Amino acid sequence: MEKIANKVRETARLALANGEVNKILGWKKGDFWYDSYPAFITEEEGTASLIWDSFCVANLSKYLIEQLKEDIKVGVFLKGCDARAFNQLLKDNRVDRDKVVIYGLPCPGMIDPEKVKKAGLAKGLLDVQKSEDEVVFITKEGEQKFSAREFAYDKCLTCQYPNPVVYDELLAEEVERNNTTEYFYQDVEEIEKMSPDERFAYWVEQFSKCIRCNACRNVCPACSCEKCIFDNSKANVAGKAKVDSEEQFFHIVRAYHVAGRCVDCGECSRVCPVGIPLAKLNRKIIKDITEFYGEHNAGVNPSLDAPLETFKLEDIDPFETRAKGGK
Amino acid sequence: MQRIGVFVCWCGTNIAGTVDIDQVKQAAEKIPGVVNVQDYQYMCSEVGQNLIKNAIKEQKLDRVVIASCSPRMHEATFRKAAKSAGLNPYLVEIANIREQCSWVHKNKEEATEKAIALVRAAVAKATLNTELVPGEIGVEPRALEIGGGIAGIQTALDIAEAGYKVDIIEKTPSIGGKMAQIDKTFPTLDCSACILTPKMVDASTHPNINLYTYSEVEAVQGYVGNFEVTIRQKARSVNADKCTGCGICTDKCPSKKAESEFDEGLRKRGAIYIPFPQAVPNVPVIDREECLKFKTGKCGLCERVCPSGAIEFNQEDTLVTQKYGAIVVATGYDLINLDKFGEYPYTEHPDVITSLEFERLTSAAGPTAGKFLRPSNGNKPKKVVFVQCVGSRDKSSRGKTYCSKICCMYTAKHAMLIKEKYPEIEVYVFYIDVRTPGKNFDEFQRRAVEEYGVNYIKGMVGKVFPEGDKLQVHGVDALSSETLIIDADMVVLAAATKAKDDAQELGRKLSISTDANNFFTEAHPKLRPVETHSAGIYLAGACQGPKDIPETVAQSSAAAAKAIGLLNKGKLVNNPCVSQVDEQICSGCLACTKMCPYEAISSQVIEVKEQGKIVKKTVAHVNEALCQGCGGCTVTCRAGALDLKGFMNRQILAEVDAICL
Numbered sequence: 002m003e004k005i006a007n008k009v010r011e012t013a014r015l016a017l018a019n020g021e022v023n024k025i026l027g028w029k030k031g032d033f034w035y036d037s038y039p040a041f042i043t044e045e046e047g048t049a050s051l052i053w054d055s056f057c058v059a060n061l062s063k064y065l066i067e068q069l070k071e072d073i074k075v076g077v078f079l080k081g082c083d084a085r086a087f088n089q090l091l092k093d094n095r096v097d098r099d100k101v102v103i104y105g106l107p108c109p110g111m112i113d114p115e116k117v118k119k120a121g122l123a124k125g126l127l128d129v130q131k132s133e134d135e136v137v138f139i140t141k142e143g144e145q146k147f148s149a150r151e152f153a154y155d156k157c158l159t160c161q162y163p164n165p166v167v168y169d170e171l172l173a174e175e176v177e178r179n180n181t182t183e184y185f186y187q188d189v190e191e192i193e194k195m196s197p198d199e200r201f202a203y204w205v206e207q208f209s210k211c212i213r214c215n216a217c218r219n220v221c222p223a224c225s226c227e228k229c230i231f232d233n234s235k236a237n238v239a240g241k242a243k244v245d246s247e248e249q250f251f252h253i254v255r256a257y258h259v260a261g262r263c264v265d266c267g268e269c270s271r272v273c274p275v276g277i278p279l280a281k282l283n284r285k286i287i288k289d290i291t292e293f294y295g296e297h298n299a300g301v302n303p304s305l306d307a308p309l310e311t312f313k314l315e316d317i318d319p320f321e322t323r324a325k326g327g328k
Numbered sequence: 329m330q331r332i333g334v335f336v337c338w339c340g341t342n343i344a345g346t347v348d349i350d351q352v353k354q355a356a357e358k359i360p361g362v363v364n365v366q367d368y369q370y371m372c373s374e375v376g377q378n379l380i381k382n383a384i385k386e387q388k389l390d391r392v393v394i395a396s397c398s399p400r401m402h403e404a405t406f407r408k409a410a411k412s413a414g415l416n417p418y419l420v421e422i423a424n425i426r427e428q429c430s431w432v433h434k435n436k437e438e439a440t441e442k443a444i445a446l447v448r449a450a451v452a453k454a455t456l457n458t459e460l461v462p463g464e465i466g467v468e469p470r471a472l473e474i475g476g477g478i479a480g481i482q483t484a485l486d487i488a489e490a491g492y493k494v495d496i497i498e499k500t501p502s503i504g505g506k507m508a509q510i511d512k513t514f515p516t517l518d519c520s521a522c523i524l525t526p527k528m529v530d531a532s533t534h535p536n537i538n539l540y541t542y543s544e545v546e547a548v549q550g551y552v553g554n555f556e557v558t559i560r561q562k563a564r565s566v567n568a569d570k571c572t573g574c575g576i577c578t579d580k581c582p583s584k585k586a587e588s589e590f591d592e593g594l595r596k597r598g599a600i601y602i603p604f605p606q607a608v609p610n611v612p613v614i615d616r617e618e619c620l621k622f623k624t625g626k627c628g629l630c631e632r633v634c635p636s637g638a639i640e641f642n643q644e645d646t647l648v649t650q651k652y653g654a655i656v657v658a659t660g661y662d663l664i665n666l667d668k669f670g671e672y673p674y675t676e677h678p679d680v681i682t683s684l685e686f687e688r689l690t691s692a693a694g695p696t697a698g699k700f701l702r703p704s705n706g707n708k709p710k711k712v713v714f715v716q717c718v719g720s721r722d723k724s725s726r727g728k729t730y731c732s733k734i735c736c737m738y739t740a741k742h743a744m745l746i747k748e749k750y751p752e753i754e755v756y757v758f759y760i761d762v763r764t765p766g767k768n769f770d771e772f773q774r775r776a777v778e779e780y781g782v783n784y785i786k787g788m789v790g791k792v793f794p795e796g797d798k799l800q801v802h803g804v805d806a807l808s809s810e811t812l813i814i815d816a817d818m819v820v821l822a823a824a825t826k827a828k829d830d831a832q833e834l835g836r837k838l839s840i841s842t843d844a845n846n847f848f849t850e851a852h853p854k855l856r857p858v859e860t861h862s863a864g865i866y867l868a869g870a871c872q873g874p875k876d877i878p879e880t881v882a883q884s885s886a887a888a889a890k891a892i893g894l895l896n897k898g899k900l901v902n903n904p905c906v907s908q909v910d911e912q913i914c915s916g917c918l919a920c921t922k923m924c925p926y927e928a929i930s931s932q933v934i935e936v937k938e939q940g941k942i943v944k945k946t947v948a949h950v951n952e953a954l955c956q957g958c959g960g961c962t963v964t965c966r967a968g969a970l971d972l973k974g975f976m977n978r979q980i981l982a983e984v985d986a987i988c989l
Contacts, residue, residue, distance in 0.1 A: 070943050093917040094931075094946045226967040227915040236968045237978050258966040310922050310964070314836075 002131055005106070005173045006053035009078060012104055012172060013048040022076035022102050024068060026061045027051040034126050035114035039064060053078075055112040055131040058154065060268055062087040063222050065096045074100050078172075080108035082156075084165035085264035085300030086222030092303045093262070095225045105168030107176040110149065110157035112136060117152055156267030156280070159185050166301050188278070189285045204249070210275040211248040217269035217279050223259035223299070230254070256282040261290055261309035264300040293317055330455055333364040333389040334447060335380055337371035337396035339426055344369075346430035348440040352395065355444040359451050363387060372402050380406065381413040391419050391454040395447050397426040400852075418460035418904065418974055423450035445987050452986035456979045460904035465953050467553035467898055468653040471891050472497065474545060474834070477505020478524060478877060479658035479869025479884045481531045486888030487656075488536035492895045495650065496531065497559055498541045500589070502607035503528055505660055509590060509684060511691040511698075513877055514741045515772035521606060521693065528608040542613055546647060548655075548837045551926065551956060552864030553900045555652045563643040565614035566600070570638035573610035577630035577639065578602055586618045592685045594703065595695040600630050600639075605693065614641075654864050654891040657848060658884065659834065661870035663823040664719045668726035671791045672715065672821055678703040679799055680792065680819045683738055690745050700746060700753075702817055705797065709817030712746060713801045714739050714757040715789045719824035721760060728824045728845060733874040735822035736763050740773040740782070742820060747780035756783045756814055758803055766878070785812065792819055825874045839925065840865055847873045858887040866890050905974035906955035907962065909948050911936070913969035916946030920961035920970055928954035929961060 013025045029040040029050045037056035041064075042048055060083045068075050079087055084105065090096045112131065117123050117138070128139040136149045150158065164175045184190075192200060218224045231239045231251060238254075240247050265287060269279040290297055294308035294316065308316075334356040338344035349367050356365045364387045368376045371394060383389055392415065394406050399422040407417035425443040433439035469492055473484045476498030484494040496503060507513075508528075510520040531537050546558040566577075581598030588597040590604045599618035602610060620627035621641055631639040663682055666674040674680045679702050681689070692698035702709050716735050719727035736759070743755045762784065764770040776782045787806040792799050801814040827846035828834075835842045840860040841849045848867050851859040858866050866887040869880040894900075911934060921929045932949040935942050948961075948970065961970045962977065971977055 070938065070941070093915065095915065095917070225915060225917075226913075227969075228913045228967055230966060230968045233913065233968060235978070237981055238968075306922060310919050312923075 002053055002055065002109070006051075008172050009053045009104070009106075010048050010051045012170070013042065013051055013076065014045055016076045016102065017043070017045045017048065021074070023073035024075045025051070026064055026068070026075060026077040028053070028057045028059065028061075028078070030054075034129055035112075035117070041068075053106065055109075055129055055136070056114070058111040058271065060086050060220070060222060060266055062090060062096075063220070063225065065101060066090065066225060069097055069100050074102065076102040076104060078104045078106055079165050079168065080106050081160065081162040081164050081166070082108070082264065082266040084167050085162055085298070086266055088167055088300040088303040089222055089262055089264050090225055092300070093223075093225055103165070103168040103170075105165030105171040107164045107171070107173050108157075108160075109133060109176055110153040110160065110163070112149075112152045113154040113157075120152070154267070154271070155188075156265075156270070159187075161185070162298070162301065167303075186284065186288050188281050189288050192281060192285060205245065207277045208248045208252055209245050210277055211252065212275060213248060213251065214274060216272040216274065217277075218255065220268045220272045221255075221259065222264060222266065222268075223262040224255065230258075252277075252279065252282065256286060259283060260286045261297065261307040262299050263287060265298075330361040330391050331363045331387065331389050332359075332361045332391040332393060332451055332454055333366070333380070333383050333387060334359075334362055334393045334395065334451065335371055335376075335383075336365070336367040336425075336447075337376065337394065338367065338369045339371075339397060339430075340369060343396070343426050343430045343443075346433055346436055346439045347425060347443045348436060351440050352425075352443050352447060356393075356395075356447050356451070359448060361391075361455055362393075362451060364389060371396050372405055377405070377409040380409050384410060384413040384415050389415065391421070391457060393421045393423060393447065393450045393454050395423040395425045395443065395450070398422075398424045398428070401427075416459035416461075419454070419457050421450045421454035421457060423447045449983040449986040452982040453979045456976065456982055457974070460973055462904040463902040463952065464899050465553055465902050467895060467900055468555075468651040469493065469895050469898075470495070470650070470652050471654045471656065471895060472555070472557055472650070472652040473656050473658060475499075475505070475658035475660055475869070475871070476503030476531075476539070476541065477658060477660045477869065478507040478527070479660065479871075479880045480505070480656070481524075481527050482881050482884035483656045483658060483868050483888040483891070484531055484537050485527065485534065486885050487891055487895075488534045490888075490892040490896075491536070492892065493536050493538070495538045495540060495559075495652075497543050497545060498539065499544055500603065501542045501564070501611075501613040502603045502609070503531060503539065503541060504604075504606075504608065506684075507877060508604065508606070509592070509687055509691075511687045511694070512741060512745060514737045515766070515768045517741065517744070525606045528606070532608045539609065540648070541609060545834060545837060548839075549927065550651075551954065552862075553653050553894070554953075555655055555864065557650055557652055557655070559648045559650065561646045561648060563616075563645050564611065565616070565619075565639065565641055565643050566612050567638040567640050567643075568609060568611045570636045571611045571634075572636055572638075573602070573612075574635065575602065575612075576633050576635065578612050580629055580633045582627065582629060583618055583620050586615055591688045591695050592682070594685060594688050614639075653895045654866065655838065656866045656868055656884075656887045656891055657834070657838065657840070657860075657871055658868040658887075659828050659831065659871040661825045661874065662828055664728065664826045666718065666821065666823055669718060669821075671789070672718065672819060673792060673794055673799075674821060677792075677794050677799065679709075679817060680821065682821050682823045683735065683742065684823075686742055686820050690742070690749075700749065707817075708750070709753060711754045711756070711814060711816045712818045712820065713789070713799075713814055713816040714743060714755070714820045714822065716757065716759040716822045717788075717824075718821040720822070722824070728826060730845060730874065731763065732822070732825040733763075734825065734876045736773065737766070737769060737876065739820075739822050740764075740776040743782040744776045744780050747776075747782060751780075754783070755780075756785060756801075756816070758785050758787055758789050760786070760788065766876070787812075792816075825870065827871065831871065838862060838865055847871065858883055858890055864894060902953065903957050905957040905972060906952045907950045907957070907959070907970050907972050909950055910969045910971065911947045913967050914947040914965075915967060915969070916948070917966075918946070918948060919964045919966075920948050923960050923964045924955075925958065925960065926954050926956050928952075928956070 016022045025042040027040050028037045062083050125140040130137045134149050138145045263283040267280045353365045407420050410420045411417045423446040429443050471487045471494045473480045473496045476496045487494045507524050513520050543561045546560040550556040577600050581600045583599040584596050587593040588595045600612050600614045602612045616622040688694040720732040764773045787804045789803040791802050798815045801816050803812045831846045840862050850857045868884040868887040928951045959972045
């Protein structure tokens with residue numbers, strides 16, 4: 002990864018130097034080993050701080066909405082899931098393709114700090130290095146090697162699009178599509194197996210944890226509205242009371258608003274500070290759409306219209322094909 | 329605070345019989361904003377309307393809620409009344425306590441409670457109503473007639489006579505429809521061709537009528553007064569301008585295997601053919617499925633013999649787009665397929681025929697030149713059995729639940745036609761009921777029995793067995809409970825009528841609805857029988873339900889009157905309840921443009937000020953002339969940037985809140 006990181010820095014430096022772009026969106030390192038956060042760089046020398054490591058999980062594409070309001074050209078580093086997000090933003094007319102230069106980064110999968118902490122390896126950790134399928138934890142005491150799969154994000158384990166689906170320049174060789182042993186919809190099927198009552202109880206419990214910090218909404222590349230309906234006091238949809246039904250309403254409406262547009266980046270689950278498995282809701286809808294209308298991977302091909310936004314005569318009628326209150 | 333008046337209508341006992349009007353009044357008086365509550369037996373009557381008008385003036389009402397029937401019934405009436413009293417008509421709100429309450433409930437207590445909730449909801453919505461002002465749109469002074477049967481011809485002639493241009497689209501190569509196939513018409517037994525063909529000629533020669541035969545509706549866009557219809561003119565392979573209709577090509581065509589559609593398959597026709605001698609236009613068409621030139625590349629005989637060089641093998645379908653102010657749908661009907669009626673060996677035995685085939689067999693212009701002969705051997709039959717209700721009034725899935733309406737009369741006619749020409753033939757009619765309402769209809773049927781000695785047997789036929797060269801008909805006389813076996817020579821089946829197979833597809837193109845049997849639905853079964861729910865689209869003839877010729881012609885002239893009324897207006901008032909975009913909130917995702925069925929939403933780039941900077945952004949833009957106010961876009965818009973005037977999201981939510989109270 003370090004070799005590619007050098008290329009990231011060099012590419013960014015050159016792009017700013019020769020005026021190809023006015024601003025670079027990348028990642029830089031924070032205070033902690035797991036801390037790789039978005040960086041906005043306009044000066045050539047700033048590019049030295051750019052990194053590419055196993056914690057560059059943050060999706061940079063959504064920042065483009067704000068950045069592109071200025072009349073500038075922006076260079077951005079995008080992974081597989083980030084690139085799908087970019088395409089979805091393109092589809093929703095939220096970004097201007099002509100004002101963006103995309104440096105594609107085939108993604109080997111990111112490390113989940115929570116898994117590291119859970120394994121008791123976080124104490125005294127200085128650095129984490131990742132090769133193709135190995136991860137090395139370096140402490141003062143020495144090095145420990147593990148299989149990288151053990152510490153990858155769940156979403157990375159089932160990732161179907163590690164390589165960017167859109168880019169101007171690809172900075173590394175494409176990685177192989179994840180031949181995962183994990184079944185793609187395992188998480189959804191766990192929910193589907195529950196009885197309606199169990200399922201209701203499950204979600205009531207999950208949503209009761211919500212503190213309405215809006216992190217899920219802010220990180221979501223499909224949640225790109227100029228003004229969210231929940232922030233529009235005139236719309237009168239959001240109540241002010243701190244009751245569970247308000248949170249439930251918010252999350253269900255959000256799931257429907259991103260239905261057919263969710264690029265399955267899993268960021269909503271990742272950023273949730275109270276650990277609500279939000280992506281499960283979206284993935285259930287993706288699974289249903291696939292079953293009803295055939296595979297539609299939002300953000301993979303922006304020229305295709307989403308099945309829920311179009312009507313074809315041959316479309317199935319889910320109310321006829323599925324029993325009421327079905328799976 | 330608003331000054332809202334609530335007017336509760338009894339609708340005679342329609343509402344008052346199930347809803348306690350006094351309780352509704354008392355509850356309404358307590359709703360904040362309501363300053364005046366009155367009730368009356370018939371609010372829609374002049375006295376009732378005056379009650380509302382006076383209250384608006386005297387009580388200075390700024391909103392009016394009328395608890396009465398469905399807004400589809402009288403919203404326009406009450407809006408007009410409000411307007412005449414100086415109130416913007418869109419400040420009137422209807423609480424439907426008839427169709428949605430009194431008519432569907434029996435328990436007075438519960439119905440009253442529901443009526444109160446509906447009034448509360450209407451008041452909640454009315455509180456948020458705003459004044460709306462409709463715009464004006466022009467009307468294209470041209471009508472389109474879909475279907476060239478008697479219904480289409482009659483409507484077109486009436487509209488043309490009123491001075492407006494009419495185009496007729498006919499799917500087959502000639503106008504005329506089913507009536508052209510019929511021999512004689514009931515109840516007068518006059519010749520169908522004699523009364524129809526002059527009308528066909530009138531239609532083709534009228535300066536205001538233009539025929540598109542062998543053509544279909546490809547697409548329909550636009551709205552009342554301004555429809556834009558794309559017509560597909562199928563390739564005839566014959567140049568209509570050059571063709572003189574001499575008929576040499578049809579005589580010489582070596583391929584004579586195709587079954588004549590006009591003669592119901594009882595005669596063969598060439599691959600190049602004119603459907604029938606009186607066809608309009610008198611121009612042949614090449615059936616490309618049958619033509620040797622198209623099938624094998626060889627032949628081309630017609631091209632060589634045509635004296636005017638009218639044969640054009642390389643002709644292609646052409647698309648014509650034309651604007652219309654009004655559309656009349658008159659696509660007619662068909663008979664059901666009898667494959668599933670195994671008890672009558674229709675598909676196996678040539679002497680078991682449908683009533684329409686019978687028409688061709690007795691027609692002087694038919695395959696037997698009017699001689700009534702058995703299709704199997706050409707001999708004259710001695711006994712003929714008619715079976716009525718084959719698939720009509722049939723609750724099984726193979727038939728139709730409705731009465732086909734025309735069969736009792738035409739079967740009596742058929743029986744009489746046989747007896748008239750050949751009194752020695754024995755004629756039996758099996759029936760469930762004989763239904764002959766209509767002017768001179770019952771007299772007609774009785775003549776068949778009393779004067780012509782037709783044997784009417786109440787009962788159904790169980791099975792028809794081919795036995796030697798006879799057809800053994802096993803039936804039951806329900807009145808005597810006797811089992812009957814009749815050795816018939818021919819069996820004529822009164823097959824049920826059905827809507828055209830492509831009715832739904834056409835309905836979809838026109839945005840008009842079809843019922844469970846695929847017949848087009850009229851806007852109101854009693855008061856708006858020729859209108860559809862889509863403004864500017866009217867219905868004529870059997871496409872709306874089974875009909876005989878007199879009824880069809882009456883409805884056609886009614887549809888014409890409606891179309892003329894529309895075309896004559898010149899200008900229409902726009903529905904002001906259209907969508908509007910809040911450009912500040914719109915993110916420009918344009919999901920609405922994809923969902924809008926009227927293509928009323930497009931995108932535009934605007935400049936907005938954001939934190940002191942001018943920023944360009946894409947937003948949705950509603951064409952108010954095209955928007956029909958369906959509200960589809962408002963639910964597509966995630967941010968709620970689209971809202972429907974008159975039905976704003978917050979108005980709907982206020983209604984919901986009021987009901988849930």
